[in-house]
Amino acid sequence: MAGLSLFLGLVVLAGLVLSGRGERYEADLSRQGPPTAQSGAAAGAVQDLLSALEAGDPEGAAELAADGDAAARDQLADAATNARVLDLTELSARYVDEVGAVSPDGSWTAAVALTWAIAGFDEEPARAEVLVDFAGDGDRVVIAGLGGGDRISPLWWGQRLAVRRTDTALVMAAGDDAARQVRTYLQRVRRAIPVVSRVLPQWRPSVVMEVPASAAGLDASLDVAEGTYSAIAAVTAQADGSGRSDAPVRVFVNPEVTGRLRGAGAQVVISHELVHVATDAPNAVIDPWLLEGFADYVALRDIDLPLDVTAARARASVRRSGVPDRLPGTAEFDVAADDLAAAYEMAWLACVEVAAQVGEQGLVRVYELASEGKSTRAALASVGLTPDEVVAAWQQRLRRLAS
Incomplete structure (x- = not known):
């Protein structure tokens, strides 16, 4: 390396001699490379945001944005307010890496590893990588x-929420109509809990529901x-889209669909989703007809409506x-x-048929065995049925329905 340095020095001196001039050589420092992400400083900003979230400090969070950036200041303040109102615990945030190129103005987007849990409801925290935009400001x-x-963009992450809770249920909603939405949906959850408990008395109710402002907000919350x-009116899934068996479960509502339903229809949707919560359906591997049919069986059990509805x-x-030649499967339940x-x-009619043959507790047994990992054939055999018998009786029921 020393030889290399000497060689470079001789080249520079030679250039000065050959120029024939006595001017001093000065490097042109005005030409700078493309802007780069200031990851160290950004990581520090993330830790400052974490402190504001843990303290539920909207003013401190807002100070992490540029003075003239009202939109970012509001987002940050809303996130901290939500953290306080939701009583978020097990919070952590870590700068991971840049996502995409740095813009010509020096701003960039980075992934941040985020964890959060709702006190009193989540036994384990949700874990997800979220996106954060950064910029230089002096x-x-x-x-x-x-x-x-x-x-994924968690509902509480950067938009003001309305929140209501009881000992067994918490509902959060976004949008201009959020205050009314949380009242309405909390009431529906409270009505649905006894509906589910009458069939599944061993369930200890604990429900968290998220109501985005729009269908697009629902997709963002589910990272799709x-x-x-x-x-889709509603879906029950992990809060963080991770697929982890210990991840918190949420009921996500599509307000654009449920808002068009009459009272009874909307109530059935919520009862249906609470069956999924009660049976940990997001983590179960069950034939779709049994998974969804059982949830509707419970939700419709006490609804006095005719079959033509x-x-x-x-x-x-x-x-x-x-009449179909088989029970509905994955293709039929594609969104x-x-x-x-x-x-x-x-x-639902298939599950009604099972209950008609072996009683409600027989249907519950079939569902529980299937959710524990038994094949549908084995679960049905435990109550003296075969899949072929169920299909044949179900087909006959459909023929009567259509006549």
Whole structure:
């Protein structure tokens, strides 16, 4: 290395001699490379934000944005307010890495590893990588935005929420109508709890529901492509989209769909989802007809409505296409399926048929064994049924329905 340094020095001197001039050589420092992310300073800003979240300090959080960036200041303040109102615990935040290129103005987006739990409801924290926007502001790095992009965006992360809770249920909602939404949905949850408990008395109710402002907000909360759940009224899933068996479970509501339902219909949707909560359905591997049919069986059990209402889509499907040769499966329950409502109704009628043959407790036993990992065939055999017998009786029920 010493030889290399000497060689470079001789080259420079030679250049000065060959120039024939006595001017001093000065390097042109005005030409700078492309801007780079200031990851160290950004990591410090993330830790400052974590402190504000832990303290529930909206003013301290807002100070992490540039003075003139009202949108970012509001986002940060809202996140800290939500953390306090939700009583978030087990909070952690760690700068991971830049996502994409640094913009010409020096701003950039980075992934941040975030954990959070709701005190009194979550036994284990949710864990997810979220996106945070950063920018330079004089001699410091500021936070320019929370969420968005192609990562999960928790509902509490950067938008003001309305929150209501009881000992057994918590509902959070976003949007201009959030205050009314939390009242409405908390009331529906409280009505649904005894509906589920009458069939599943061993359940110890603990429900957290999230109501985004729109269907697009639902997709963001679930980290799926926009439009994925546009026709779905609600879905029960892990809070962080991780698929971890110990991740907290949430009921996510699509307000654009449930808002069009009449009172009884909306109530059935919530009762259906609470069955999924009670049976830890997001972590179970069960045939779709049994998973969804059982939830509707419980939700509709005490609803006094005629079959031409509760099975209208199934009837229309049979009249149009005939009696299916098998119970509805994964394809029929795809969120983009042409006649998803008919699949739910047909699955419900299959569970009604099982209960008609072996009683409600027999149906519950079949479901519980299946949720514990038994095959559907083995679960049905425990009550003296075979899949072929169930299908044949179900098909006969559909023929009567369509006649």
